[in-house]
Amino acid sequence: MGDRLEFTVLGPLDVRSDTGPVPISGQRQRTVLAMLLLSPGRVVSVDSLVEAVWDDRPPATGRTQIAICVAGLRKTFKAAGCADDVILTRAPGYLLLPEAHDIDASEFERQLDQAQRLEQEGQYAESVRAYAAALGRWRGPALSGVSGRFAESAAARLEELRLTAYEQSAALRLAEGEHRELIGELTGLVRQHPLREQVRAHLMLAQYRSGRRAEALESFREGRSLLIDELGLEPGRVLRELHEAILADDPVLTPVPVAKPTARAEARVVPAQLPPSTARFTGRTAELSTLDDLVPWSGKGCMLPVGYLTGMPGVGKTELALHWAHRVAERFPHGQLFVDLCGYDRDRAPLSSTEVLAGFLRALGVPDAELPGELGERAALYRSLLAGKRVLVVLDNAASYAQVRPLLPGTRECCVVVTGRDQLPELAGGADSVRVRLKPLSTTESVEFVRRALPVLSPESAAELAELCDGLPLALSVATTRLLAKPHWSADRLVRMLTDERRRLDELSCDERGGLRAAFESSYHRLSPEAARLYRGLGTLDVPHFAAWVGAALLDCPVSEAEAWLEELLDANVIDVDVSTVDGSVRYRLARLPRVFARECALVQEAPVERTAACERAFAAWLELAGSASELAEGVATVATDRLRRWLAQEEITALAENPLRWLEIEHEALHAVVHQSTGMGLVLYAWNLATCAQKLDSALAS
Incomplete structure (x- = not known):
């Protein structure tokens, strides 16, 4: 057994051994180490590490550079005297072993759990000490010196845990009569977080109980002015009711030890809202295994586990979510919440987060009379009720991240599964999150x-x-x-x-x-006009797959514009995409049933002459490209025409010139489909010339 390492992230990222500080060089190494420390004992995928280091701009060598960073960390730890491996390679990434080392974030969360458990058992003095021990681990802003979107998100998460822990501790101390001791601490915290209403409420109560009634009223006035000036909002119910009680010298403000530190409603029932799963559920073994990684078996993670199921309409996202949720329901003894957010229902507007929270709070036992009126207050009460509990939340048919965000619990013990058709990249930001893009059944x-x-x-x-x-x-x-x-x-x-x-x-x-x-229809009507037009055009073609230049020909636009509309269709999950493992080329696919629907839309919304003209442009593109490829394959030098330069990016023209047979091989199936379709449409000239190119292609490939 080698030296024990101490890792700290509750302040500047730091590593120490028995002999002193362990230097971590380079921003990339620091980011990779931070990711692993915030998921101790859990595998962090290489893709997640690449995204954390480079956000949305990873280099082509990103995965290799991550491996280099990990190798550098291992070498550093061994040089510090740690003989055993700290970081293990585990598909699809790496795992940091926490057992033989100290991680301050893990200890902080363990002590928070202990404090909350002691509080629930009525051991208030012991709970206060546990809170103090947990908060004493902080040495400054979390993850100082680590940059990037991941670090900002993780630091915000840890800071929220710290502030919530302090609020809970302060509530207990106020209940035990420590109001005078708290005034200085709370005053400083209010200066740092002037819009945090619970902290201000604690300060007002401590001031009032210390005989400083005028200061308590002034604290309310300052807070109200800030909220109105910066957010355009009146203070929430907690501050308003406390203000009224102070004005009336309400006896309820007299310090009396209470059974719980808050007067807020508690969960009095265990919700079980999951709709039944159909007995016909079939397959999805790999997807179910991926979702199984969400369940916080060890409770060691610091991020809320979130699973996002996406895919084309009708692919079975809801059924998979429900089947898995029923399978793991017993792992969530405090209940399961479910809501259809109606994000793609043409007959109903998407549900607002405010009304969804009202339903969730009622399910958790909050009477209508105690429901806060504002979204922020409802979300805060919702997170408070779920704190320390293991609840599974299923959010079906989400339209946007803005709709989902207020419905996310604030603690890692809970788990959330979201289904939707759009990408919602914000849901894939944490190491404990998974994204499953469903394909049709085999x-x-x-x-x-x-x-x-x-x-x-x-x-x-x-x-x-x-x-x-x-x-x-x-x-x-x-x-x-x-x-x-x-x-x-x-x-x-x-x-x-x-x-x-x-x-x-x-x-x-x-x-x-x-x-x-x-x-x-519900997905189609959310598309932009140009993307919808391209979708209709693709529906008129019978090809099994196509490149971006086909979209450019259909719309008669530069390929860069066509690629943007194709990406919109891809983001909306109405088309699919394949990337060649040989040359990295991208091919799009429109499945048969979506093609039937797209063709219906084209028949209704476009004149026959427009549909035929779009097809002819696509056929002309195939003809010109196939002719150029055939001539290049025969050794005849050709120069790209203006139309080819409009339809193809320069690297595609270069690839075509360097390996025309490769292009012909990729287009072989599509080319024969185009010959058949142009024949059926009576476009004899295109059919004849395309058939000639196809014959040359077959001969070239055969040789």
Whole structure:
């Protein structure tokens, strides 16, 4: 066993051994070490470390540089006399072993837990001492000297814990009659945090009980003026009621030891709000395993565990969240909260955080008469009620981070699962957070879904039905439910109905909430006009995949603009993307059912001449690019035309010139699809010339 190391983050980041300070050189090493210290005993992925070090601008060598930083830290610790490994490599990243070392943040949180437990048991003097020991570990602003968005977020989190701990300790000390001793401490804290109403309330009460009634009223006046000037808000209920009590010399202000340090409502019931999970749930083994990492088994983390499930409409985000939540519900003995935030409901506006908090507070036992009126006060009471408790919160169909943020508990013992279709990058900022982007079910899983609902179907009929539903659990659910509701129908009849693309969405949109079409519409109507136009254009093409230049041809715009609209479609989860492991090229995909919906929109919103013109521009792009690639493959020198320069970035033109056969191989499947589609549309010239290029392609690839 080597020397024991002491790590401190509650102030400047520092490391000490038995022989003295251990120097940590370089900002990157400090950031990596801070990330590992704030997740002791838990694996921190390399991707999370890259994001913490470089925020949104990681270099191509980011993962390699992280490995170099970790190697440097290991070397430093060994040089300080620590013979055992402190940082272990564990897929998909690294893990810091906390057992043989001291981490002040972990000890701070352990002592906070102890203080809160003693307080709940009525051991107030012991609780005050535990709070003092925890707060005594602070040596200044947390993570001083560590820069970056991660450090700012983590420091804010720790600072909030510190202030809350001080408020709880001060409440106990006031209840035990220590008002005179507290005035100086509280005065300094109010100067540092003038908008923190609970601290000001404690100061006013300490001043009043010390016979300084005028000073207490002046503290209220100063706080009210600040709140109005800076936030445009009147003080909250706590300050207003205390102010009125001081004016009336209310006897309730006389110091009397109380059973609890706060008069706020406590949870009197254990909420169990999870809706039932369907028995048809199938697959998702890897996704369930990823979510399992959220459960704070050890309680050693310092970040609130948050899981974000995202994916295209109908892919089964809600069902996965509910299935997992029921599976781990027993790990959250203080309850489970659930709400549908209606972020994508065309018939209802998204729920406001204020009204959601009202429902959560009622579920936690707060009477209507005690519900605060303002969002900030409701959020503060909500976090207070959940402090020290293990509650699972499921926020379904979130429209934005602003809608979600006030609903996040303030303690690591709780866990939150959010579902939504947009990216919400703010939810992936912590080491304890996971993001799961759901894909459609595999063919095997889709068939299993169908046969679980309809065990009498033959494997062949189940496979046909599953294929037409495109692996989307919502489509599979609607299809199987229709057959169950109409026992006189055969599977072949429904398959025939779904085979007709003009009827497919009609047949899969018959449930009580509008089915698949309603799900697609709710995402489509949130797109910008140009992104929606591009989506409709992509729906008119029959290609299995496409590059950004296809979008440029459809919109007749530079490729840089098309890439922006494609990224919007990707962020909205209406298209998918693949990145080649060979050359890093990006290919987009539009699944079959979303393509059917996009084509419907194009038929309704665009004239036939506009649709045909967009297709012709795309066909012309394929023709010109395929012709250039074929000539380059045959050794004929060509120069990129103005149109090619408009559609392709310079690096793509260079890649095409350097390896035309690679380009032809990638476009092989799409090119044949375009030949077939242009033939069907009667565009004979395009069909003939494209077929000629395809024939050359086949010969070139064969040789």
